[in-house]
Amino acid sequence: MRHVLSKDTLDQKLQSLIKEAGISPVGEFYMWTAKDPQAFYKAYVQKGLDITYNLSFKVKKEFTKGQIKNGVAQIDFGNGYTGNIVVNDVTVPEVHKDILDKEDGKSINNSTVKLGDEVTYKLEGWVVPANRGYDLFEYKFVDQLQHTHDLYLRDKVVAKVDVTLKDGTVIKKGTNLGEYTETVYNKTTGRYELAFKKEFLAKVSRESEFGADDFIVVKRIKAGDVYNTADLYVNGYKVKSETVVTHTPEKPKPVEPQKSTPKAPAKGLPQTGEASVAPLTAIGAIILSALGLVGLRKR
Incomplete structure (x- = not known):
């Protein structure tokens, strides 16, 4: 040759x-x-x-x-x-990313998420075209979660299109494909991987389309701006999704009631009244009487 x-x-x-x-x-x-x-x-x-x-x-x-x-x-x-x-x-493989308020819910990209709320990251996989000249040996989602802010809870993967196997079996669109996949999540790094088993991909007919959507449920555990991007690997070819972001405000602190400080009484003259006046009057009368007696004796 x-x-x-x-x-x-x-x-x-x-x-x-x-x-x-x-x-x-x-x-x-x-x-x-x-x-x-x-x-x-x-x-x-x-x-x-x-x-x-x-x-x-x-x-x-x-x-x-x-x-x-x-x-x-x-x-x-x-x-x-x-x-x-x-x-x-x-063709150019495409993968899209979104964040939903719940599975099959509405998009909340660029929105606010409260502390303690559960949200769902949706990874839309690429639909591999039918009538291919090659077999599938890899179809894998990789998502680097911001694990300091999001706590991974669970996932779900469903068929994006009808899938026909080589033996004629048809897997309908929307079918849960969890039994054909393996999920690996690293709690230390936040790296999430969901990969289809090679023995299953080998059964997919070349004359059939193939594609899947992956849903990752997390719980928001920390305030801040949370970003998320995913990658899809198809037969060694890597495709990166767009980035989604949500915002979580700090939990409002409870308002403490203000303590009232009692005022000290104002300083002033001693209080006087009838009880104190009477003795003074009596003393004055006694003095006057004594003076009167003295005067009489001198005469």
Whole structure:
């Protein structure tokens, strides 16, 4: 097998062979030639045996969307034969993130969540198209929870579309797919993973769509701005979702009643009254009487 970047790089003999066969390959191509044409003829042509080449390829990272076309040609005894063109559509995987007040509830993205409330993060998975040229071996959700603010409680994963297995079994849209998945949650880091079992994915027909939605229920345990983003892995390809955010205010502190301080009585003159006046009057009378007696004696 030869990887030919351009037919101009071939030796003159092979260039003439291609030209005379009426074949005009464009761009890069792979070429197979028999090392010993006579031995090849006896081993395969005379016996009427077919030769099949299976080629595996990986789409380049820079090619993200569009069509990949592939054709084949064969030269027998100087005559060129062109096969059909096959087309593979390359689509862009998409995954979306939302936060709901409850499962299948309303969106509360950019809203306020009270301390102690339960909320649901919804991870909308990508629908892998039908009539694929490949099997599924990975379909995994990864969510880095802000575990200082959100306490993980439980999860649920459901079919996003009808899924047909190779044995003809149909799993209806909305069916709980928990039995076909494994969930791993790290309490220390807050990393959440839900992955479909490989043995289940191997049963999914290539002629069937496949997709799932994941719901993560958490309890808000701390005030602040809480952000959340998820990743979806499909056969080694990573897709990142948008980020959602909610706001949780501090719990209001109870108002303590103010204590009243008693006022000290104001300082002033001693209180007087009739009880104190009477003795003074009597004393004054006694003094006057004594003076009167003294005066009489002098006379």
